[in-house]
Amino acid sequence: MTEDLRAEDGRSPVAGVGADAGAVLALPLEFEALYVANQEAWHEYALFYLGTNDAAEEAVHRAFLEILHHWGALLEERNLQQQAWAILRRVVLSQALDGFRRKLSLLRGDIGLFRAMCSLPPRQFDAIVLRHVLMCDTGRISWYMGVSASTVDYHCRKAKERLEQAVSTHLKKEGDRT
Numbered sequence: 001m002t003e004d005l006r007a008e009d010g011r012s013p014v015a016g017v018g019a020d021a022g023a024v025l026a027l028p029l030e031f032e033a034l035y036v037a038n039q040e041a042w043h044e045y046a047l048f049y050l051g052t053n054d055a056a057e058e059a060v061h062r063a064f065l066e067i068l069h070h071w072g073a074l075l076e077e078r079n080l081q082q083q084a085w086a087i088l089r090r091v092v093l094s095q096a097l098d099g100f101r102r103k104l105s106l107l108r109g110d111i112g113l114f115r116a117m118c119s120l121p122p123r124q125f126d127a128i129v130l131r132h133v134l135m136c137d138t139g140r141i142s143w144y145m146g147v148s149a150s151t152v153d154y155h156c157r158k159a160k161e162r163l164e165q166a167v168s169t170h171l172k173k174e175g176d177r178t
Contacts, residue, residue, distance in 0.1 A: 046060050063084075119166075128160070131156055
């Protein structure tokens with residue numbers, strides 16, 4: 001696994017400092033086993049959702065770094081595999097939503113809805129896209145975002161208020177569809 005984490009100059013990003021600079025820090029054996037057991041399948045999953053090998057590699061790398069960061073707490077979980085999978089899914093979803101936001105910003109519309117959506121804060125953007133574009137229910141959105149159902153509703157409500165302000169004349173003509 002440490003080979004996959006090496007920077008372009010050959011140094012490990014998980015290296016010591018000072019006298020230990022350049023020395024690779026030992027990763028927990030269980031973590032390396034999780035990596036070996038899951039990396040290929042996780043890459044395929046990320047590739048399916050993100051569409052490019054580079055994006056999939058970045059997402060899996062970010063997920064494993066987050067898992068490593070929370071390794072102590074994850075070891076105390078009843079189902080480490082399930083928790084690690086949840087981290088991967090959240091990372092992939094986050095990256096997919098960021099990509100969608102970039103694509104959305106390139107679209108042009110008469111009423112400014114796309115521009116208004118792109119200007120939403122990240123959590124409001126995620127909640128509104130998950131609910132109204134991807135048609136996810138509140139429970140699923142709550143799980144993806146790692147927040148309570150009432151927080152999802154709050155983000156959707158605030159996003160809707162911002163969008164209504166930005167494109168109020170069009171929304172009033174069309175009526176409320178939610």
